[in-house]
Amino acid sequence: MEIDNLPSASDEVRDVNDCSICLALNQNDHLFSKKKKLLERQGFKSENCIYLKCSLCSEEVDTVLKELVQIARIIHLNEPEMYFGEDDACTPADSYSPRNEMEALNTIISLVDICLSSCKPVQLNVLQELRKAAIRMIHKYGDVYSMEAKTLGDSCVKENSLLQWGESNGVRTSLKIAYVEGAGRGAIAKEDLNVGDTVLEIPLDIVISEELVQKTTMYPILSKIEGMSSETMLLIWSMKEKHIADSKFKVYFDTLPEAFNTGLSFGVGAMMTLDGTLLFGEIMQAKEHLREQYNELFPTLCNNHPDVFPEEYYSWEKFLWACELWYSNSMKIMFSDGSLTSCLVPIAGFLNHSLHPHILHYSKADSDTNSLKFRLSRPCRAGEECYLSYGNYSASHLVAFYGFLPEGDNVNDVIPLDIDFGDDASDIITSDWSTHMVRGTWLSKNQSIFHYGLPSPLLECLCKARCPELRTKLKLQGSLENEMEVLNDLLSIFDGMMENLEDVNEDRSSTEWDIKLALNYKDLQRRIVSSCLNSCRAGLKTVELALYECMEEDTRG
Template sequence: MKEHRDDDKVSTSLVSSSSSSSSSSSSSSSDLLSPCPVLHSKFLLDEDDLLLELKMSEDDPLFEKKKYILQKKGLDHMEQVYLKGTASPDWIITTLESLLQRARTIQLNELELYFSDLAVYPPAEFYSPRNELEALNSILSAIKISVSCATDKKITALEDLHAATLNLIRDFGAKYRDDMNMIANHSCDKENQLIHWGVCNGVKTKLHIAYFEGAGRGAVALEDLEVGDVALEIPVSNIISEDLVFESDMHPVLASIDGISSETIMLLWSMKEKFNNNSRFKIYFDTLPETFNTGLSFGLDAITSLEGTSLLDKIVEAKEHLRSQYEELFPALCSRYPAIFPPEMYTWEQFLWACELWYSNGMRVMFPDGSLRTCLIPIAGFLNHSICPHILRYGRVDPTMKSLKFTMSRPCKVGDQCYLGYGNLPTSDLITFYGFIPQGCNTSDVIRLDISDHESSCENSMNSGQQDHMVRGTWNSHNREIFYYGLPPPLLEDLREAQCPQHCTNNLTLGNLENEIEVLENLRSTFDALMDVLGDPALDDRTNCCWDVKLAFDFKDIERGILSSVIASCDDGIYLVKEEYRNCMTEDIRG
């Protein structure tokens, strides 16, 4: 389900929470629902100067960690950037670098904070495509606010800064070119009928629908779209929300069931509504596929192929939860209310179809009255996900226009596929709830570790007491120096302390180096064992395999790649530390 946060960012959550999703989605959801960082602008007494203040919201649950990072960088969490009335090229570069350094930190999510490395100098300033786009767009927002009330002298400088920021966004987006091939002459009659229906009912769109090899349907730009353009605008009246259930005959029955969620009520409504020939949304239901091919539909061969992966437990537990939820409702509802819940419409297969519909197409929308509801949004569901999307922020109804706007965060050329951001989701979630693997390197892909926590005695540690350790592909890391090796600092800190509780510094002493070698060797042994469980890739029979088995094998390769990179980093680290150990021994002998 595409889920809203207070700044209109989206993610995935279950229709009804299950144990399989709570651990993987909760961190994403809590991050996405956190308050949006705020950038302010102020005027100084000198008419030639303007002050941009990048202020982080103290309601941000990650406030203290971000504040710590800013302080370690020599910045303040309420840092002020002075903008001069005249703008030389050097001034623009310097000012934008200063703004961007702060904005990137303010926009960090929990996963990026865990892997952030404060020891890199100069600091590595790329965290993820999402972070970069959020940071750049937040700077644009601050500039826009300032321009609206600036004097002529200041407007020129702000416009130059605005243009430079847009250029950075264009250059950054150009690195993530889409290589999906559009299928020419593929029939889109049903999709075109839905768009025609939408336009007749107030929808405004600069997109059309096409089919792509290996991805199915996607939205394509009808014209060049720039940052700030509205690619799609959908009136509230076209949104499928729980208000429709209130008008149906099943609402009194479902409302009487203790603990049933509004999402489950909507799911049951849609199971029947798709067969309603008089439904106002019949054209929408006609465009939906007979099968969604998500991880929830994986067969036995695919499940077996996932042995040793983090995805196995996620899918098995999710399927068990859904089966349990179905059996709590049926056949009891069909037996007691056969006219409202016809048995032929409420089979297990239909229930699973509806679950996949809401997982893959549901969006969490914030309405003007402050209510946050799970909805289906015709036409918007055609937009696919990307790790570097064109549209980052959506999900908040415009109270004036009473519509949902999908605004561009980076440009999209005419004829290119326009992508949405479903959230900071690992590939395991994207397979389970959407049924695909994204193109490119997904920085949210991690392997979580079951390592007992040790209370840290080291002061001023951002991750003191960190309990949930993880690794990701070390190709994402910038620091390969001794004591770092491209591995996550919080993990190494806890392992060092577990090995030697007195350890608190990374000094090049013989004792520290001996401890370091043992930590790295133990860590390598752990990941060797995890790699062995995944098996030999040469034994994966990919000949004429089904879609679900192919996805399972592809995901296995992702986790193999992560583990291989970590093992290689451990090996490099062991070599590096042993070399330093020999140097220290030589120095001691020389006396």
């Protein structure tokens, strides 16, 4: 980002008072080449400087903002958004996802703020107008998802004690803790809050990090174990610290639940329900890994150092509880020395996840204040629950490690496809994508012929595998016949996936939390596969009609 106070080298003569905002792709982005192609397809480059004349009117400022947003959206695409966004019908005005839109707009605001800090007086007005326009876009987009929280009357005595403890240790917050209908505990805005406001500030002194373990008697023992990570040390530390009456963090541990109810705690009934799903394998693999890790450490540590590792604190059940604590509550924090460490952040754990979060970035420690600051990326009204984003996770990951399914359409709910193109396929398939996936076709903006709501990279790859020279997207007989074969191939794949998801023995009457959650997850998987089946069937009808019309036209000559 820069303020350009020199004439441009281009043919257009620019005023010395013009300013520019520069947006560039990160060279280390693993999607760099794909994003570069997409930018070029929309008339941009991997590095773009958008110029602002000081004399721009409000309509012209809006035009500049739209151009900046187009570029910023592409820069902030994640892999699923990129994969499913590769669609010729996707126009520059389209947003890819709520997360992507907020990232793009907040990036622009950050760049404008940098400009404002060093601009000439004559540039001030146009930059302020651009910032206001970006804020208006955020309000317009965020207002769609704004909703007052339905709080319950349950007492939050322990939670309020934690807040008081935090405030006595330097915590600052504009939030209160309450029980929210359907979500457990949540953080509610006490007043109207705007973009950029810090809603929660946590001093690093009360963040639970590796530094705490290093001061204990267990550190010299654990540090000598080959392959011992800082995360595992913290997990073992928390198993013991939870029971220490005079612990600095006792009030924090007192607010933690006795059971986290994540997928790692699923019983036999829930696992039977998940048979045939991605989540079944994910949970089984995770629990197998954790059991192996536990067996490598215990009871050996307890036997060799009973005074440091009391046996009663280190059962398998307590180890699993600690694992669930760290999976569901830890945050990756970037400290001023550049180290990135998993930490527990008291009070911040009350912030729930949403597909439409108010807070996008919170993991970088502020070296000036020696604290973590949680700033708003979109407004949060008084009485509204304040959300952050745990990450761009699928439903299977959120159920396995957090224990819930988010409300709304999750653009990251993808099902990977294992397609065998044959030994010789690599010679003819030149797709940019080595793996393929599907998601609910209701999310697609393009249901027309040659698209059907399905991802273009998948369709192109299958078409090339069958007949490399015929993927023309023209209504010619050869192309249409090839298209029908591809859709029939996909129908066969999706039919097999749906069969794996069928279970006549499902217990729909169960009141067990894990079985209910497993059923909800499985229903989501069925809905995704069903949408793909319906899109293929509708696509076949569309192609059949186009083929009939094509052959009729050929007959008429």
